[in-house]
Amino acid sequence: MKIKLVFIILFISLSCSDKKQKNEHPNIVYILADDLGYGELGVFGQKIIETPNIDQLAKEGMILTNHYSGSPVCAPARAVLLTGLHSGNNPVRGNDEWKDRGDVWSFEAMFKNPELEGQRPMPDSTITVANYLKLNGYKTGMVGKWGLGAPNTNSIPNNKGFDFFYGYNCQRQAHTLYPSHLWKNKERDVLNNMIVDKGALKEGLDPNDIESYRIYNQSDYAPTLMHDQALKFIDRNRDNKFFLYYASPLPHLPLQAPKKWVDYYREKLGEEKPYIGDEGYYPNQFPKATYAGMISYLDEQVGEIVTKLKEIGKYENTIIVFTSDNGPTHVAQVDIDFFNSAGIFLNSKKTVKGSVNEGGIRVPTIATWPMKIQSGTISDHPSTFYDFFATVSDIIGNPLSNETDGISYYPSLIGKEQKVHDYLYWEFPAYGGQQAIRIDKWKGIKRDLLKGSADLQLYDLSKDPKELNNLAINYPDLVDKMEKLLKEAHTKATIQKFNIPVLDQ
Numbered sequence: 001m002k003i004k005l006v007f008i009i010l011f012i013s014l015s016c017s018d019k020k021q022k023n024e025h026p027n028i029v030y031i032l033a034d035d036l037g038y039g040e041l042g043v044f045g046q047k048i049i050e051t052p053n054i055d056q057l058a059k060e061g062m063i064l065t066n067h068y069s070g071s072p073v074c075a076p077a078r079a080v081l082l083t084g085l086h087s088g089n090n091p092v093r094g095n096d097e098w099k100d101r102g103d104v105w106s107f108e109a110m111f112k113n114p115e116l117e118g119q120r121p122m123p124d125s126t127i128t129v130a131n132y133l134k135l136n137g138y139k140t141g142m143v144g145k146w147g148l149g150a151p152n153t154n155s156i157p158n159n160k161g162f163d164f165f166y167g168y169n170c171q172r173q174a175h176t177l178y179p180s181h182l183w184k185n186k187e188r189d190v191l192n193n194m195i196v197d198k199g200a201l202k203e204g205l206d207p208n209d210i211e212s213y214r215i216y217n218q219s220d221y222a223p224t225l226m227h228d229q230a231l232k233f234i235d236r237n238r239d240n241k242f243f244l245y246y247a248s249p250l251p252h253l254p255l256q257a258p259k260k261w262v263d264y265y266r267e268k269l270g271e272e273k274p275y276i277g278d279e280g281y282y283p284n285q286f287p288k289a290t291y292a293g294m295i296s297y298l299d300e301q302v303g304e305i306v307t308k309l310k311e312i313g314k315y316e317n318t319i320i321v322f323t324s325d326n327g328p329t330h331v332a333q334v335d336i337d338f339f340n341s342a343g344i345f346l347n348s349k350k351t352v353k354g355s356v357n358e359g360g361i362r363v364p365t366i367a368t369w370p371m372k373i374q375s376g377t378i379s380d381h382p383s384t385f386y387d388f389f390a391t392v393s394d395i396i397g398n399p400l401s402n403e404t405d406g407i408s409y410y411p412s413l414i415g416k417e418q419k420v421h422d423y424l425y426w427e428f429p430a431y432g433g434q435q436a437i438r439i440d441k442w443k444g445i446k447r448d449l450l451k452g453s454a455d456l457q458l459y460d461l462s463k464d465p466k467e468l469n470n471l472a473i474n475y476p477d478l479v480d481k482m483e484k485l486l487k488e489a490h491t492k493a494t495i496q497k498f499n500i501p502v503l504d505q
Helices: 001-024 052-060 074-083 106-112 130-137 210-216 222-236 257-267 285-313 385-396 476-489
Strands: 027-032 063-066 137-144 164-168 182-183 189-191 240-248 318-324 365-368 377-380 424-428 434-440 442-446 457-460
Touching: 027 285, 052 285, 052 318, 052 365, 074 130, 074 385, 130 137, 130 240, 130 385, 137 222, 164 222, 182 222, 222 240, 222 285, 257 285, 285 318, 424 476, 434 476, 442 476, 457 476
Parallel strands: 027 240, 027 318, 063 377, 137 164, 137 240
Antiparallel strands: 063 365, 164 182, 182 189, 318 365, 424 434, 434 442, 442 457
């Protein structure tokens, strides 16, 4: 009888162990680059900038060729990602620096008074994917750039589902990669850097002398500090399931990169004309070499994340998503024509960052998960940032209690039959006011909506990814359908600045 009882206990124990192994939820690492163009990775066609670690991720996982950001600029893209609500429903639809507080663009003023830091907050009722994962037993961490609520508000990472945060609260502060401070949870971490005003190279300094630029490269480089904290978060949670949201500030300006990478690309690219700066960003003696170096340093960091996951035995059951918050910058000191930053899309000031054209919102995206995603695969399923929340819920198997606009792309990741959106939607209350919609291969765009009503422009992305040939006159029924869906997708913004008046008439 005792022998029989031992066998029963052993059988139950093995069954439970096997069940636990089969149903173990994956760790999730979401790496969000900042202003990285569709064509700025080797695996997406880049010929100059070297990204071997990210390219290796693509070989070991899946390339998502039709993945979109939620918006063409920083804050709303991140809000869409974290809430699962598209920009027609999201409380955050643009960048809002909350200027009525005072001198919000002064680094020195912000250092003296944290009340001037950060962007306008999300409502207290906002639920994020971090809230959801924390409720489902995950340890949640974020490093990098937040931009969704100032330090004195309830809309900071630690109040929006993250157990741990280290990085920039304020996206304006990220206009220097040698800041006066970062935030560790709810406290400032003061760094060994002095405050340096933005502006042109000081009069009398030689733009061809490296000594003229010493002030712009100091001691504590924020991307390195944040990366170290990311590795520590992974290490201390080796016995937990965890979600790491790694919102890198790279390669967003200013042009500041580790010396070893600048030197590497100086050797590769040769002599170049210095950028002497303007009121928005710092001068740089080697702008092309520095920009390329920023991307290669990000690539190096991605490689170190993978190495750490392998070291602690978590790589096989970790889903890594690598993507960008929007398209490449349009400012002159980054030569997007030289690098072909937009890739297969149009390299133009009006069609990259800040635009709902493909170059502004279609982003280079890779997903790996060795236990589930077949290596070397490609998905052309149209997906977007607001699908991530639904995807996470699908992977975990616990339905959401809050509404989102997303559809899980988990089936696509594992080669199963995939449900498709009726349409994808964007609205953006800046750069003239814009709307966009995608149905299958068709893309509709409206511009200059802040001036009033506008005609819809229609493009066939399968033949015209650069969106050069407006076919609206040839397909009136499709245009009418899109017009109705554009009205259906939009709700009036709760923050006045984010309203596009003509959409509410």
